Amino acid sequence: MPRIYIPNISVKENQISIAGDNAKYLVSVLRCKKGDELIVFDGEGNSLRTEILKADRKEVIADVIGKVPCDIESPINLILVLGLLKGQKMDMVIQKATELGVKEIMPVITERCQSRETRKVGRWRKIAEEASRQCGRTMIPFIHEPVDYVQFLGKVCQLRFGEIIGLIFWEEGELSVKDAFHKISSSQIARFSVLPIYILIGPEGGFTKEEVSLAEAKGFIVSSLGKRILRAETAAISAVVLIQFLLGALD
Structure with missing residues (x-):
């Protein structure tokens, strides 16, 4: 229909x-x-x-x-925080993240961003709208205006108080996604449908060590997506799928 x-x-x-x-x-x-x-x-x-x-x-x-009754939306309040990508890579990640049920997408400008284009928000929102229509979603993820990475971290200092769950993916991270979840408190896991879950993915070239340390100081858990180095767009999609799978949101 x-x-x-x-x-x-x-x-x-x-x-x-x-x-x-x-x-x-x-x-x-x-x-x-x-x-x-x-x-x-x-x-x-x-x-x-x-x-x-x-x-x-x-x-x-x-x-x-x-x-129309609808149970297609993911029960997880998943927020993808993504270093700005160049060319059509950003378009593709927004499209696929929308199809996979992400609630919000927050572009951030990091030290290694090869693109610093901040005038495409209207285009990205249109892509999210079209992807939602195509995949049957009743909600359209909100695409935020790009902000500086440090500025973003300043807004999520409530991580210290267990009000949100945060994971930063880094190729040098020592914890697998599954092991990273073991570091999240059982009370937080029990409230995963209420608490925002932030996924941080770097741009081409990844995060710097200093950027990872800043996030870790704010309460983010450092994790990796395996031994192979993934492209940023592959990492973003993989992380969204893995977290939903571990929380049973793909059943």
Whole structure:
């Protein structure tokens, strides 16, 4: 069934009016017509099943049939913190992280970042929107504005008080992901569906030793993804999958 993202869905007399580019997309690309059913979601967890009453390139009017129950969202509040990557690598990680259920993506500028482009947030948010629509999610991960790495660490000092869980992945880390989880308190693990879990992945070239030490001082657990040195985009996707697997979120 076709799906369309409409922020702040407005229902009047049990109908939804869809205009502009969304109407053009539904009619010209998805070939929607009168009588077809359509899922409308708002990116915040709400999804409606509708039937199209009118369809043209200027406006699509749909009658609301009812709410769509959805259990597709990951139970983990996973936040990916990623050193800025150059070219289309950032686009790819945002797309795949969205498909895998990440709740937020925070680009950071580290010492070894080869790209310091900070004007692509609109593009990245559009990629997350399209990925959410394609994979069936009802929520769209929030893409933050890029910030300096040290500035980011300053905002998460509450790690010291056990309010969030943090892992930083480094090629020289001595702990496997599984062993790193053994260092997390049982009370934190029991609340994994509530506590934010931050995953820190470096850019091309990885984190410097000083950057890892700064994160460790804030309470992040240093881990590795094995003996092989992975590309940054591979590391990001692998870490997201492994953590969800260990917490049973892929069942």
